[in-house]
Amino acid sequence: MPKMGKADRTRVMILNSALEFLWDHRFRDLTVASLMAPTNAGRSAFYRYFGDLHELMRTLLDMLRDEILDSTSIWFADSGDPVLLVDEAIGRLVDIGYRRGPFLRAIVDAAVTDSRIEGDWQQFLKVFDDATCSRIEADQAQGLILQFDAPPVAYSLTRVNAHTLIDAFGQKPRKHKARVQQALARVWISTLYGNEWVAERASTLDRKPTEPPES
Amino acid sequence: MPKMGKADRTRVMILNSALEFLWDHRFRDLTVASLMAPTNAGRSAFYRYFGDLHELMRTLLDMLRDEILDSTSIWFADSGDPVLLVDEAIGRLVDIGYRRGPFLRAIVDAAVTDSRIEGDWQQFLKVFDDATCSRIEADQAQGLILQFDAPPVAYSLTRVNAHTLIDAFGQKPRKHKARVQQALARVWISTLYGNEWVAERASTLDRKPTEPPES
């Protein structure tokens, strides 16, 4: 455990309090007072660490970004069977969406009320837009994907991911993970590579154990 | 012109002021004061007509709902070539998304900060979820669509529509209408009916005049 000064400990307490709060409350119900209540410190101590609630949310997004990019690094792979790659990447994405759903939702909620977070979030999505676009164009060059205007399709596909995950897992009771995963995989694979690939892959997916939705 | 009492006139002024404001400002920047400034009435007069800003937004959603359901009535048609039907329905949806983008975005923004609007919006989306689900299941029964778990796919497809439209047209400069339409049509048709139908239809779409993006 790295040695922490008091400032670091307080900062961590605040971040933990935020995570705890947001796990079962919406961002709109978060106030500085409610955030600092479980802490030893008083309300105004908050402002020593963050300019405002939105700045705290940006910090949370920074943390989540690393976690997401790490766990979906396969998304940016440039070799291997493209269909399996998409399937695996969606699986990873659904996993993390399931685990972090409420925080993802909180960040997107916060983005609506603050243009800086909005910018951060769009920039984050753009990483996936760009990666998807590159993949499409590379596979078009190889004849694996039909010729079409790649950017808007990539854009729509990343948005279906983001908002399906947030709507499905962003608040409890979360929806069934496997069903969401299959739906997203179907949309992506049939849009990019064609329905026949989904059909071929379907039996594999259906064999996966079906977990019941959690609280 | 129907005869209006003073109350009706003031109410209309408020609604117009809101529409005008939201055409080039975000919902987060709307305050009761800024809303009533262009009106003859003072700030507190607002509360005679609406409980709060969110109630005003619900009224706006009611108005928009009628317009959208009217213009996308073809979405709920149960006869005709399914592929053409989807294509036409998406076209209508993109048209209205383009015309009303900023208001749609304002409503979705407002939903994030108010659970009543959120409920209204989800209920509105559910109409499309259900219609899409019925269509899928009907076409599966006819063998036009492969057998798969329809509800989550329908859910993802309505969300790709809503959020693609709002992201693309919700604030100026709006994106290019035809490109968005083609992307959405591609996602829907290849997910439901297969890539070959998109390819066949592509030439038709590409022949459409390409309008430059507006302010």
Place this chain on the structure above:
DNA sequence: TCCAATATGTGACATAATGTCATTTAAACA
């Protein structure tokens, strides 16, 4: 047309949250 009766509008007030600042209190470290 005028005059109640009623509907509409107003400004002063209470409330709730944010963010700031001088001051107090606690931690760090030599």
Place this chain on the structure above:
DNA sequence: TGTTTAAATGACATTATGTCACATATTGGA
């Protein structure tokens, strides 16, 4: 341990919301 530096506090200013008693218009019947 004592001194320097950092962290926490509580009182205050600010901004927006929503409410209320009262003032002023509008309306429709005599």
